[in-house]
Amino acid sequence: MTSTSGAGRVLLGPRSVHLAHEPAVWRWCRRRRATLRKDKGLAQQALADQVGVHVIQIRRYEAGSSQPTLDVIKRLAVALSVSSDALLFDSEERGPDEELRYQFEGIRHFDPEDRKVAKAVIDGLILKSQAKRLAAGS
Numbered sequence: 001m002t003s004t005s006g007a008g009r010v011l012l013g014p015r016s017v018h019l020a021h022e023p024a025v026w027r028w029c030r031r032r033r034a035t036l037r038k039d040k041g042l043a044q045q046a047l048a049d050q051v052g053v054h055v056i057q058i059r060r061y062e063a064g065s066s067q068p069t070l071d072v073i074k075r076l077a078v079a080l081s082v083s084s085d086a087l088l089f090d091s092e093e094r095g096p097d098e099e100l101r102y103q104f105e106g107i108r109h110f111d112p113e114d115r116k117v118a119k120a121v122i123d124g125l126i127l128k129s130q131a132k133r134l135a136a137g138s
Contacts, residue, residue: 029088034062036080036087050079 037047037058044062048055053072060066068076077084085095096104107118 029067030062030064032090033076033087036082037062040080042079047076047079051075 037044042050044058045055048058051058051072052075057066057068057072061068073084073087077087080087095101107115110118
């Protein structure tokens with residue numbers, strides 16, 4: 001968990017990072033959390049009540065002066081009706097693109113044996129792709 005010192009630094013246990021050098025992922029995460037909250041029509045106090053934290057903590061998370069614990073991320077995801085991935089990753093960073101999404105949803109309805117076959121085929125294609133990238137980089 002992080003906190004802020006009076007000098008505009010984010011404290012990370014024994015280390016600290018000046019807010020001007022805040023990692024890009026933290027900036028994105030805090031903006032994402034605020035956007036999701038607003039999209040749900042929730043005030044900071046309402047979200048704090050649902051998550052079980054003080055409203056000041058929600059303000060700190062959204063301002064980037066504090067980062068939620070894994071437990072709080074889980075509770076935020078439940079309160080905002082999103083996955084924890086949605087709180088942490090850009091939509092293009094995780095999951096299949098739209099072109100493949102329906103195919104993956106269809107696989108969910110396969111019987112167990114057909115799912116194993118589909119998984120094996122996908123695993124093989126991923127390995128082939130990784131091998132090509134490694135060979136091209138050599």
